[in-house]
Amino acid sequence: MVRYNFPEYEIELEIPDNVYFPKEDSFFILESVEIADSHRFLLEIGGGSGIISIVLSCKHPSIRCLITDISFSSAKTINKNSRINKVNNRIDIICMDKMQALRQTHPDLVIWNPPYLPSDEEIDSLTIEDKKMLIGGKRGYEEVYELLKYIKYNRIKTTFYTLFSSIAWNKKNIGKLKEDGFSVQIIRETSLFFEKLYLVKVIFSDSDA
Numbered sequence: 001m002v003r004y005n006f007p008e009y010e011i012e013l014e015i016p017d018n019v020y021f022p023k024e025d026s027f028f029i030l031e032s033v034e035i036a037d038s039h040r041f042l043l044e045i046g047g048g049s050g051i052i053s054i055v056l057s058c059k060h061p062s063i064r065c066l067i068t069d070i071s072f073s074s075a076k077t078i079n080k081n082s083r084i085n086k087v088n089n090r091i092d093i094i095c096m097d098k099m100q101a102l103r104q105t106h107p108d109l110v111i112w113n114p115p116y117l118p119s120d121e122e123i124d125s126l127t128i129e130d131k132k133m134l135i136g137g138k139r140g141y142e143e144v145y146e147l148l149k150y151i152k153y154n155r156i157k158t159t160f161y162t163l164f165s166s167i168a169w170n171k172k173n174i175g176k177l178k179e180d181g182f183s184v185q186i187i188r189e190t191s192l193f194f195e196k197l198y199l200v201k202v203i204f205s206d207s208d209a
């Protein structure tokens with residue numbers, strides 16, 4: 001297994017071919033997420049190689065992380081990588097769909113770098129693992145919207161960070177989310193070669209139902 005060095009974060013990760021290799025989207029989240037001194041519990045959905053939680057754990061030793069991923073290969077990889085970087089005593093991993101069995105948990109933060117591309121006719125050439133990493137639904141963002149509804153319905157008080165891509169999602173969609181009762185804002189955007197990424201923050205408070 002090849003071990004990759006990420007010198008800017010002072011970590012090393014083993015990443016098999018069927019696990020998402022960290023890219024600009026992963027780094028964009030890492031550069032942008034705000035961790036407060038009071039934050040103790042981070043829930044990361046779709047951890048992939050584990051990069052986001054591992055880096056945040058190294059930087060903020062008082063934080064405990066719970067990471068989910070629907071891919072068993074990712075779950076095993078995160079386990080290995082948290083040991084390599086000596087944060088395994090602060091990171092737990094569950095292989096599951098989003099946070100389906102965690103309606104009673106109350107994380108300070110939820111982070112998801114989601115699959116955000118729409119499905120189209122080229123999808124047939126992708127492996128099942130690739131689809132999990134890349135395709136976020138017919139329009140590209142259904143998976144994230146499902147999670148938003150789940151958090152709201154279960155009255156989980158938290159702050160949620162996620163990404164949308166201009167390939168699938170239009171900035172104007174923020175208005176519709178607000179109409180639907182979400183306290184949501186685009187906190188940063190970045191232009192990549194052929195798309196824009198929007199980092200969105202959603203605050204779920206006591207008044208959410």
Ligand SMILES: C[S@@+](CC[C@H](N)C(=O)[O-])C[C@H]1O[C@@H](n2cnc3c(N)ncnc32)[C@H](O)[C@@H]1O
Pocket residue numbers: 020021022023025026045046047048049050051052068069070071074096097098099113114115132133134143
């Ligand atoms: C774009 S990758 C991000 C990986 C990693 N967090 C990073 O930033 O490099 C998306 C991840 O979400 C996972 N995933 C996709 N659908 C999921 C779901 N319904 N529940 C949990 N994880 C999911 C994929 O397996 C993949 O690891």
